[in-house]
Amino acid sequence: xxxxxxxxxxxxxxxxxxxxxxxTELTLLVQNKALTYKTFETITVQQALDEKAYSTLESYFxxxxxxxxxxxxxxxxxxxxxxxxxxxxSGVSEAVRQMHSPADGYAITMDFTELETSVTxxxxxxxxxxxxxxxxxxxxxxxxxxxxxxxxxxxxxxxxRFGTIYEHGWFAKLRLFLNLFQKLMIILCIATAVILLCLxxxxxxxxxxxxxxxxxxxxxxxxxxxxxxxxxxLTDYFSAFVVKDLQIxxxxxxxxxxxxxxxxxxxxxxxxxxxxxxxxxxxxQKKQTTAD
Amino acid sequence: xxxxKHKNSLPVYLLTGIFLLILCIxxxxxxxxxxxxxxxxxxxxxxxxxxxxISPSSGLNGLVIKENNIETTPVSDIPVEExxxxxxxxIIRPSFGEQYAVLKCDDISLSVPVYWxxxxxxxxxxxxxxxSSAVLGETGNVVIDAHVNxxxxxxxxxxxxxxxxxxxxxxxxxxxxxxxxxxxxTNKKYxxxxxxxxxxxxxxxxxxxGTSDNRTGxxxxxxxxxxxxxxxxxxx
Numbered sequence: 001x002x003x004x005x006x007x008x009x010x011x012x013x014x015x016x017x018x019x020x021x022x023x024t025e026l027t028l029l030v031q032n033k034a035l036t037y038k039t040f041e042t043i044t045v046q047q048a049l050d051e052k053a054y055s056t057l058e059s060y061f062x063x064x065x066x067x068x069x070x071x072x073x074x075x076x077x078x079x080x081x082x083x084x085x086x087x088x089x090s091g092v093s094e095a096v097r098q099m100h101s102p103a104d105g106y107a108i109t110m111d112f113t114e115l116e117t118s119v120t121x122x123x124x125x126x127x128x129x130x131x132x133x134x135x136x137x138x139x140x141x142x143x144x145x146x147x148x149x150x151x152x153x154x155x156x157x158x159x160x161r162f163g164t165i166y167e168h169g170w171f172a173k174l175r176l177f178l179n180l181f182q183k184l185m186i187i188l189c190i191a192t193a194v195i196l197l198c199l200x201x202x203x204x205x206x207x208x209x210x211x212x213x214x215x216x217x218x219x220x221x222x223x224x225x226x227x228x229x230x231x232x233x234l235t236d237y238f239s240a241f242v243v244k245d246l247q248i249x250x251x252x253x254x255x256x257x258x259x260x261x262x263x264x265x266x267x268x269x270x271x272x273x274x275x276x277x278x279x280x281x282x283x284x285q286k287k288q289t290t291a292d
Numbered sequence: 293x294x295x296x297k298h299k300n301s302l303p304v305y306l307l308t309g310i311f312l313l314i315l316c317i318x319x320x321x322x323x324x325x326x327x328x329x330x331x332x333x334x335x336x337x338x339x340x341x342x343x344x345x346i347s348p349s350s351g352l353n354g355l356v357i358k359e360n361n362i363e364t365t366p367v368s369d370i371p372v373e374e375x376x377x378x379x380x381x382x383i384i385r386p387s388f389g390e391q392y393a394v395l396k397c398d399d400i401s402l403s404v405p406v407y408w409x410x411x412x413x414x415x416x417x418x419x420x421x422x423x424s425s426a427v428l429g430e431t432g433n434v435v436i437d438a439h440v441n442x443x444x445x446x447x448x449x450x451x452x453x454x455x456x457x458x459x460x461x462x463x464x465x466x467x468x469x470x471x472x473x474x475x476x477x478t479n480k481k482y483x484x485x486x487x488x489x490x491x492x493x494x495x496x497x498x499x500x501x502g503t504s505d506n507r508t509g510x511x512x513x514x515x516x517x518x519x520x521x522x523x524x525x526x527x528x
Contacts, residue, residue, distance in 0.1 A: 167403075216312060
């Protein structure tokens with residue numbers, strides 16, 4: 001009867017501890033991995049987003065040349081792959097800033113001085129060759145063309161779709177979540193410590209059993225996160241996403257895959273620690289049985 | 293004797309582990325269904341314009357979608373000295389497929405572009421206003437709908453008294469939610485033209501599997517019309 005009396009509280013405490021551990025693990029991952037500049041930078045490099053973005057720009061300006069008559073080189077010689085990388089990372093840094101502190105407007109910063117010179121030179125040359133008057137209308141057309149090209153380049157550089165996220169006001173929601181996460185982290189740590197103490201108290205008469213309950217906690221909590229992550233990774237779930245632009249596809253699927261891998265790794269270690277703890281428990285049990 | 297005792301406790305240890313695992317999986321499924329749907333909604337909105345499929349047989353050939361940059365600064369944020377509004381004013385009638393308004397409701401953090409006309413392709417991009425309904429600024433029923441799995445996912449959270457603002461290139465139109473509605477898709481009661489100024493927002497009833505014949509939404513009454521440009525003979 002006494003055993004049953006202690007057995008049920010132990011199950012309840014372990015059940016709570018499983019979710020607390022999983023929650024702590026995920027909170028830590030979100031805070032330290034999911035939304036950091038370093039993660040986005042790693043994905044930019046890993047997925048060669050600058051190269052893909054530049055190739056999208058190339059095909060856009062080349063196909064556009066057929067209808068406008070403006071050679072693609074006018075734009076492409078003025079914007080390099082390195083510029084695209086700088087643009088992508090500037091967008092990331094701005095997005096990370098938006099996630100942590102309220103700021104007015106989301107904008108990718110890119111230096112278009114060379115592009116302005118190139119486009120202006122082309123139009124001036126064209127006007128000179130065809131005897132077109134360089135009046136206000138001409139200047140407006142050059143300006144409109146330049147603005148259109150800049151808007152396209154900035155849209156292509158927004159590989160992680162932070163612009164859309166900003167337009168829908170989701171940065172404000174993310175900020176709220178991140179602030180909550182910090183408080184949640186403290187609450188989770190305190191709750192874990194309290195429940196752990198309760199579990200130790202329940203196992204005071206047979207301390208070796210603590211290895212069993214803690215092992216079970218870590219194993220189940222690890223498996224709960226690790227198995228779905230492994231399923232997603234092994235079935236290549238994210239590859240089935242339909243995203244038209246290659247650079248956006250690579251950024252999004254690359255990001256999701258990276259985060260899933262990190263989560264699977266962390267939870268896998270937790271599950272292994274749990275399994276280790278259960279093995280230790282069974283060894284102790286065996287030794288105790290032999291000694292008896 | 294002790295070895296027998298140990299052997300006896302082994303199934304208990306095993307069953308406890310299995311029981312806890314099953315319990316936790318069940319709890320996880322229960323907890324995660326709603327966030328999963330929410331995440332799917334966000335992904336849909338984020339990539340809607342990226343994964344549009346236009347088939348030649350869709351009957352949408354010739355549809356010209358026009359995006360407009362509409363100013364959405366709330367009236368309260370505009371300095372008083374710059375608030376030059378008119379009660380009556382010039383209405384710019386949109387063309388079919390043109391984004392002519394932005395619908396905002398701070399109470400449910402809703403901000404969605406509104407297109408004139410309603411087609412599957414336009415519904416992928418935002419909310420759609422039935423071209424048979426009144427243009428914003430005119431007297432009548434302004435009927436706007438959107439998908440429940442994207443832009444109007446939170447429409448059900450609107451409560452009586454909430455404010456809905458529609459920004460257009462020619463003015464700002466403020467409405468207040470007066471009634472929550474539910475109707476069958478065959479019932480045209482709420483989408484028919486009316487004599488009074490009202491805004492009807494509706495979407496499909498959310499269902500985990502398949503689509504629903506039921507529609508849910510709200511009817512809003514007009515609070516103010518603020519035109520940027522005056523109609524002839526109007527006073528600021």
